Amino acid sequence: MGEPALPLAVLSIGDRIRHARKAAGLNQTELAERVGVSQPSVANWESGVHDPRRVMLAKLAEALGTSLDWLADGLRSPVERDKGPAAAYLRRAVRHTPVISARDATRLLDDRQADPHSVAEDYIPVTTGSEQVFALFVDDPDVDLAFPKDTLVVIDYADRRPSDGAWCLAAPDGKPVLRRWRDDPPRLEPHSSDPAARPTHVERDPRIIGCVRVSIRVH
Numbered sequence: 001m002g003e004p005a006l007p008l009a010v011l012s013i014g015d016r017i018r019h020a021r022k023a024a025g026l027n028q029t030e031l032a033e034r035v036g037v038s039q040p041s042v043a044n045w046e047s048g049v050h051d052p053r054r055v056m057l058a059k060l061a062e063a064l065g066t067s068l069d070w071l072a073d074g075l076r077s078p079v080e081r082d083k084g085p086a087a088a089y090l091r092r093a094v095r096h097t098p099v100i101s102a103r104d105a106t107r108l109l110d111d112r113q114a115d116p117h118s119v120a121e122d123y124i125p126v127t128t129g130s131e132q133v134f135a136l137f138v139d140d141p142d143v144d145l146a147f148p149k150d151t152l153v154v155i156d157y158a159d160r161r162p163s164d165g166a167w168c169l170a171a172p173d174g175k176p177v178l179r180r181w182r183d184d185p186p187r188l189e190p191h192s193s194d195p196a197a198r199p200t201h202v203e204r205d206p207r208i209i210g211c212v213r214v215s216i217r218v219h
Contacts, residue, residue, distance in 0.1 A: 012077060013045070018046040020065075029164070040213060094125045097133050098123055099120060100121060133155060145192060151216065160210060163181075
């Protein structure tokens with residue numbers, strides 16, 4: 001396996017993942033699909049929120065055409081450096097995230113000051129670095145392959161600019177829907193077991209409510 005030419009600035013594990021991904025011509029979503037994780041996981045690794053575990057580093061090395069030693073030789077992220085495997089997770093703040101309805105989520109589009117806590121139906125503890133978050137249950141056959149019925153998704157409503165391939169909650173026609181954002185052409189894509197499901201092409205403001213940070217299966 002060959003490693004891509006390495007700029008001096010590419011020192012951390014996250015830097016090396018990002019550099020090798022771009023050298024391989026992959027976006028974050030494509031890399032995530034190759035190693036079996038979500039796009040936000042790749043984004044978190046590359047930005048240094050946390051580092052992938054050793055087993056995942058091996059999968060990344062194979063997907064990126066690099067050696068495991070080259071990836072693992074990068075500096076660890078500041079929150080994980082010289083700490084135990086679970087330390088970074090345990091140090092992250094636990095946010096008591098309000099669970100709200102999709103209808104109430106649309107209020108956040110037109111009123112930046114709207115407080116999801118005021119319409120909370122329940123709360124769930126979530127470890128996340130995002131401060132403006134709410135959660136809602138998904139029951140949508142158009143995304144059942146990604147989010148089966150009764151999956152709980154956590155939305156960062158401060159982030160209204162999804163990157164290509166990121167999942168977001170949008171209301172292009174006034175009704176909130178969870179879809180994967182695509183840049184070219186601008187569209188909201190389903191991920192459904194129903195072959196009749198079709199993307200929504202966007203010719204104006206897609207009215208993004210926020211981007212998905214975490215999804216949780218509730219049993």
